[in-house]
Amino acid sequence: MERASLFFIQRSSPLEMNQKGSWTRMSSIKIAILGFGTVGQGVYKTIETHQKELESVLGKKVEVAAVLIKNKEKDRGIHPGVLVTDKFEEIIDLNQLDVVVEAIVGNEPAYTYLQRAIQRGCHVITANKEMFASYGTDLKELAAQHDVSIGFEATVAGGVPVIQTIQQLLNINRIKKIEGILNGTSNYILSEMRAKGESFSAALTAAQEKGYAEADPTNDVEGFDAFYKLMILSEIAFGGKPDWERVPREGITAITREQIEKAEKLGLRFKLIASIQLINGEIVGSVRPTLVSKSHPLYHIEGVENSVSIEADIVGRITLQGPGAGMLPTASAVIEDLIHAVLKTGVPGNSFRMQQQTPEDSQVKEKQNWLILNPDDLDHFPLSLSSSAELEGSCLIQADENTVHSLRQENRNASFFEVLGEFMLEERQLVKL
Numbered sequence: 001m002e003r004a005s006l007f008f009i010q011r012s013s014p015l016e017m018n019q020k021g022s023w024t025r026m027s028s029i030k031i032a033i034l035g036f037g038t039v040g041q042g043v044y045k046t047i048e049t050h051q052k053e054l055e056s057v058l059g060k061k062v063e064v065a066a067v068l069i070k071n072k073e074k075d076r077g078i079h080p081g082v083l084v085t086d087k088f089e090e091i092i093d094l095n096q097l098d099v100v101v102e103a104i105v106g107n108e109p110a111y112t113y114l115q116r117a118i119q120r121g122c123h124v125i126t127a128n129k130e131m132f133a134s135y136g137t138d139l140k141e142l143a144a145q146h147d148v149s150i151g152f153e154a155t156v157a158g159g160v161p162v163i164q165t166i167q168q169l170l171n172i173n174r175i176k177k178i179e180g181i182l183n184g185t186s187n188y189i190l191s192e193m194r195a196k197g198e199s200f201s202a203a204l205t206a207a208q209e210k211g212y213a214e215a216d217p218t219n220d221v222e223g224f225d226a227f228y229k230l231m232i233l234s235e236i237a238f239g240g241k242p243d244w245e246r247v248p249r250e251g252i253t254a255i256t257r258e259q260i261e262k263a264e265k266l267g268l269r270f271k272l273i274a275s276i277q278l279i280n281g282e283i284v285g286s287v288r289p290t291l292v293s294k295s296h297p298l299y300h301i302e303g304v305e306n307s308v309s310i311e312a313d314i315v316g317r318i319t320l321q322g323p324g325a326g327m328l329p330t331a332s333a334v335i336e337d338l339i340h341a342v343l344k345t346g347v348p349g350n351s352f353r354m355q356q357q358t359p360e361d362s363q364v365k366e367k368q369n370w371l372i373l374n375p376d377d378l379d380h381f382p383l384s385l386s387s388s389a390e391l392e393g394s395c396l397i398q399a400d401e402n403t404v405h406s407l408r409q410e411n412r413n414a415s416f417f418e419v420l421g422e423f424m425l426e427e428r429q430l431v432k433l
């Protein structure tokens, strides 16, 4: 009995003194969660488990007023007082609605729902990178017009607070380059294939079961997901995005277990690397499978972990690392955005970061090391390493992007992988092109 009443006291709003000096129930922050999959459920659970912390930071209880889903037949285990509906109209028409958290999939109807929520005066938070990469600029503008916050920490690198780091903590630094592992599913698959000899499809199934993969995992394994995240980072770091068509995007589907084993023998690991930088004032990016050597920090990023390195002119290089996908890490990003939303530190324009950076000290892209697996014509590479047992049927070159591009055209069956980090082979010479 005592336990039950204690529980009741905790769940009801605390008392606050009103202007007339009498005690009333403290008002609560009412939120709606759009989507109740991995992310939506994580947010719902975290609000339950961390109500005390939320209340102490915000001075108010946070109440989930409504949840939007597609399939009304599924049992959700949601508290009976919460409106569970497949009709957005019922949510947007609620008497009180302060924050809308969007965790559904794809551009529409997510974009329209968030526009309507902002127009109603609600703060919005999204985890939907595909939508935000396309419409983030418009939504930020709309949010500024309506003086509401827009949170999108969960759109990039799951639980790793990279957006707030750039927006709130690197206001004066000029960012030169951002590079990292931005897709948890791909990194998990590559790690499982290498460490446990799993097949691609078995590793993908496991990533889906753990809630890491997108509803359509093509986005993960073909590099679209990392690409969307890169575009979101580009906008906050450089104040703009490159022409999407000019960003090479390649996923991990063509990587075989044999290639992974061959790389392993050479002390190299495959990682899906996303990178974006200013080169002579132009924003240049790419998403592609890359080989990293033991000396490189990304070599040790395994499983669902993500890692993002930010190179800036004052601070130098800082690296953030942590879980890049999954229920609770993503809920963590959303919940922290909720604090900024309610305290209004997430209103666009409240970040001091300049919108457009002067590309004064942008860099010239140097030649990189590339490992070519199975070139069609080894004679093409006079100093090829084909005589090496480990490198049988492959060679290492140093070349710029354009040279590699032409070589690819001439060697259609060969695979070209940039090598990051120190990579030297005894008695072997690098072919410099």
Ligand SMILES: NC(=O)C1=CN([C@@H]2O[C@H](COP(=O)(O)OP(=O)(O)OC[C@H]3O[C@@H](n4cnc5c(N)ncnc54)[C@H](OP(=O)(O)O)[C@@H]3O)[C@@H](O)[C@H]2O)C=CC1
Binding pocket: 034, 035, 036, 037, 038, 039, 040, 068, 069, 070, 071, 072, 074, 086, 102, 103, 104, 105, 106, 108, 109, 127, 128, 129, 130, 154, 155, 158, 211, 212, 213, 214, 215, 324, 325, 326, 327, 330
């Ligand atoms: N999973 C992760 O680790 C991360 C995911 N994200 C992003 O968060 C978003 C959600 O991901 P996740 O939770 O994994 O996805 P899920 O597929 O697990 O869940 C999607 C949810 O959205 C609902 N939904 C889909 N379309 C509609 C619609 N048109 N109207 C109403 N409800 C709809 C589904 O309803 P129903 O249950 O009825 O089918 C489901 O509850 C995605 O944009 C994803 O990219 C971001 C960071 C990490």
Ligand SMILES: N[C@@H](CC=O)C(=O)O
Binding pocket: 155, 156, 157, 158, 182, 183, 184, 185, 186, 212, 213, 214, 220, 225, 324, 325, 326
């Ligand atoms: N599918 C995504 C989820 C988080 O953004 C990933 O695997 O990284």
